Amino acid sequence: MLFIQTLWQRLGPVASRPSWKELARSSIGVGLGVALACLLVVLADYVHPHLLFLFAPLGASAVLVFAVPSSPLAQPWNCIIGNSVSALYTLLLLWVLPFLPHTVLATLAVAGAVALMLLLRALHPPGGAVALMMVLAAEQLLPVDWLLLLPVTMLSAAVVAVGVLYHRACGRSYLQHSLAATKTQRPSTRLALSEDDLQQLLQRFEQSYNLTPEDLGDLLAAAEEDAIKRRMSSVNCGTVMSSTLLTIGVKTPLEEVAELFHRHLIKSLPVVDNQGELIGRVLRADLFDWLWQDHHARQQQTLWKRLRNKSAKEQSTAKDLMRMPEMSVQEDTPMGDLLQELASHDVQFIAVLREKVLVGVITRSDVIRTLLALNQ
Structure with missing residues (x-):
C-alpha cells in the first residue's frame, strides 16, 4: 500500500485541479479555434478542392493557445513560425533525401525541426508533430508538393487569430511582449530584480519556455506580498x-x-x-x-x-x-x-x-x- 501511495505521489498529476470557469473557457476556446479552421477548409474546397486540409498537430496548437495562453510556447510567433518552419524543413528533407528509410527521415525531420525552432526562438511542440506527420504521410502528401505549407501556415494563423480575440473578450492576457520590447516598454518590476535578472533565473532553472520574465516577476511579487501580509496579519x-x-x-x-x-x-x-x-x-x-x-x-x-x-x-x-x-x-x-x-x-x-x-x-x-x- 505504501509503495502504491509513493508511486502515485511521484507519477500522479502535478497540476492543480482547474476551476469550472477555467475548464469551460479553455474547452470553448479550443472548439472555436478548430471550428474556424474547419470552416476555412470547407470554404476553400469551393475554390480549389483539397487546397486546405486539417492536420492532427493543429489540435495540439489549439490546446496551447487556449489552455496555457501565457506560455511562451503558445505565443503567435511560436505557433505560426514553429509549425511553418517545421513543415518547410521537412519538405526540403524529403526533396533532397527521398531515398532514405522512413525511420531515418522521421528522426532527421523531428530533430532538425526542433533545432530550427530553437534557433528562431519559435519552439512549439506541435511543430515536431508536423515534421513527423509529413514524413509518415509522405506518399499521400508529396503530390501536393509545396502547397503543403499553405494549410499549415494559414490554419495555424487562424487558430492564433481566434485566440487573440477570444482571450481579449474573456479579459485574459494572451499576447506577451518580446524580450527586447519588454526591456524597453515594460515598467520596472516591484521587485529589486531587472528583466535580465528574471531571465537568468528562468534559464538557471530551465524554465525559459514555460514562463516569461514578466510572469515570473508577477509571481515573485505576489508571493512576496502574500508572505509579508501573512506575517503582518497578527499585527493591528x-x-x-x-x-x-x-x-x-x-x-x-x-x-x-x-x-x-x-x-x-x-x-x-x-x-x-x-x-x-x-x-x-x-x-x-x-x-x-x-x-x-x-x-x-x-x-x-x-x-x-x-x-x-x-x-x-x-x-x-x-x-x-x-x-x-x-x-x-x-x-x-x-x-x-x-x-x-x-x-x-x-x-x-x-x-x-x-x-x-x-x-x-x-x-x-x-x-x-x-x-x-x-x-x-
Whole structure:
C-alpha cells in the first residue's frame, strides 16, 4: 500500500485541479479555434478542392493557445513560425533525401525541426508533430508538393487569430511582449530584480519556455506580498500607529500651522473638531503654495491695498486650505490589509480611528519599522 501511495505521489498529476470557469473557457476556446479552421477548409474546397486540409498537430496548437495562453510556447510567433518552419524543413528533407528509410527521415525531420525552432526562438511542440506527420504521410502528401505549407501556415494563423480575440473578450492576457520590447516598454518590476535578472533565473532553472520574465516577476511579487501580509496579519493598526498626535482645528491660524510645519518634519497635519473626530487634513505643499501666492500678490499691490487687505490675511485659517481625509482605518484593522493600499497610493499618512475619534496615525516609516521588527 505504501509503495502504491509513493508511486502515485511521484507519477500522479502535478497540476492543480482547474476551476469550472477555467475548464469551460479553455474547452470553448479550443472548439472555436478548430471550428474556424474547419470552416476555412470547407470554404476553400469551393475554390480549389483539397487546397486546405486539417492536420492532427493543429489540435495540439489549439490546446496551447487556449489552455496555457501565457506560455511562451503558445505565443503567435511560436505557433505560426514553429509549425511553418517545421513543415518547410521537412519538405526540403524529403526533396533532397527521398531515398532514405522512413525511420531515418522521421528522426532527421523531428530533430532538425526542433533545432530550427530553437534557433528562431519559435519552439512549439506541435511543430515536431508536423515534421513527423509529413514524413509518415509522405506518399499521400508529396503530390501536393509545396502547397503543403499553405494549410499549415494559414490554419495555424487562424487558430492564433481566434485566440487573440477570444482571450481579449474573456479579459485574459494572451499576447506577451518580446524580450527586447519588454526591456524597453515594460515598467520596472516591484521587485529589486531587472528583466535580465528574471531571465537568468528562468534559464538557471530551465524554465525559459514555460514562463516569461514578466510572469515570473508577477509571481515573485505576489508571493512576496502574500508572505509579508501573512506575517503582518497578527499585527493591528493600533499597535503600529504613532499615538503622539499633532493636530489642528479648522480655526487654527495659518501662521500657527506654518510654525508647526517649521518645527516638525511632517508633510501634513490632521484637522479635528472639538470631539477629536477627524474632518480633514492640511498639506505642507498647499501651505507653501498659499504663502507664495500671497507673497507674489503683495509684491504687486500698492501700500494702500496692502494695509486694507492686512486684516483679511490675519483671518486666514486651516479651513481655507483643508482637504478631505485621505485614508482612515479602525485601530483593530490588521496591518496586512493595508499593504495593497500603501503600494498603490501615495498617502501622506493613514488616520487610525476609534470609531470616529482620531487616536493615531500610521506613516510609511511606521510600516517599515514594523517590517524590520518582524524580520528579525
